[in-house]
């Protein structure tokens with residue numbers, strides 16, 4: 001039996017994503033989108049769903065982050081060798097790019113679940129001797145270089161991925177496009193299912209649009225207009241030729257530019273945003289389209305630290321493949337929960353000491369904030385008034401920060417510099433650190449070891465956010481702006497705390513930074529710090545509600561069951 005046979009044994013859902021974060025030593029992810037894709041694949045394996053993943057091999061990884069003394073980020077390549085964990089499939093396909101055939105190969109990786117389920121993932125690769133040097137590099141850099149490079153990459157992913165599945169003989173029952181990056185897949189499908197011109201009474205009907213729509217599912221992740229990939233048509237013509245007559249392409253992808261989101265919207269029957277609020281925002285951005293919402297979740301087992309996992313094993317057996325069982329968290333004694341959390345915190349503090357030399361106390365409320373460093377996440381909001389923070393936090397607060405800024409995101413890199421300056425300014429009063437080179441391994445340690453998970457995005461930019469869901473799996477309450485998933489998970493003082501105004505239906509505009517910062521300080525000072533210091537029993541009750549009311553719902557098992565019933569089986 002060849003390794004491919006299980007890939008062919010039944011029709012598959014083909015899940016396309018530019019980035020898939022499955023494990024730290026396969027660094028083909030940049031942040032939440034990729035980690036969500038990895039969590040999705042792992043959950044499909046747990047649930048034995050017939051899924052195949054398709055992504056790019058990104059041989060140079062995302063990047064390794066080094067910081068100098070001034071907090072300037074230096075991005076180093078993070079090359080990895082697919083051969084160590086994957087095998088090359090026999091088939092190769094060709095995608096026409098720059099009027100030349102680019103040969104695409106694929107590495108096959110199996111995601112295996114303790115349930116016995118397994119899901120194959122194809123990592124597409126153009127680094128082949130047959131290709132011109134500039135084309136060999138197309139699967140090297142995740143989100144690298146310029147628009148032309150990006151468009152070529154998206155052609156490899158969408159068109160190359162579609163062709164690869166066909167070449168391997170995989171029967172596909174649905175194509176799921178995770179974000180617009182893979183939307184060129186629809187062009188491949190339009191071409192594949194084209195009706196003969198003599199059989200139709202109108203030229204446009206050669207495109208079997210309804211058939212493609214029946215096959216395609218699209219998940220959008222971007223709540224602001226500027227975030228959607230767009231390419232000028234002259235660039236499209238130069239890179240892709242004319243995959244469809246221009247008039248037809250414009251009809252599907254927009255008149256002025258090729259808009260990947262529009263292309264996917266126009267050719268998918270089922271479309272969804274990644275939280276209820278994000279569904280609303282997307283319907284406003286794209287009036288006239290039917291857009292559902294399936295709120296994200298995280299892979300429960302991956303995002304539960306070993307100490308908590310042992311506790312759940314003892315008190316809630318079966319939790320990992322049945323995260324609803326976490327509603328029974330009250331069966332865990334308070335002392336045992338606290339001990340497990342303190343053990344996770346001790347591990348975090350050891351990591352902090354090793355990476356920064358800073359000595360932090362296991363008895364001081366420790367705030368964690370780690371995610372992609374990009375302006376809308378407002379990592380610097382906590383530091384907008386250093387004196388205030390020092391006054392309220394001295395002897396009472398510690399802060400752990402981490403996150404990479406995209407190498408082309410200058411404002412994001414300046415935020416890291418400001419954070420490093422703030423850390424210096426707080427010295428002697430509040431211990432704060434920035435841990436370099438954030439990745440999935442570090443994420444679990446930082447999230448599980450913090451006492452409070454902070455998130456301060458600018459509304460409505462956080463489509464969902466997922467690190468807060470990881471926190472809840474470890475009994476770490478959220479302290480967050482009411483945006484994304486937290487609008488659904490937040491019960492004030494019960495599961496955690498909000499920052500800033502409540503999300504009115506119409507709150508689609510930015511809120512004032514100053515107002516949010518004020519609210520953040522007030523609540524820390526008056527509510528959160530006193531509760532942690534003076535009422536441990538109540539604090540542990542909030543930890544338990546985070547597990548029982550949040551983690552039991554904001555997990556990928558619940559999310560995938562909804563994709564199956566609402567998107568895949570339609």
Ligand SMILES: *Cc1c(COP(=O)(O)O)cnc(C)c1O
Pocket residue numbers: 030031032033035370371372438439440443464465466467468470
């Ligand atoms: C979960 C995760 C993220 C996403 O965090 P958000 O809070 O959604 O921004 C980013 N990076 C890594 C490494 C993660 O594990």
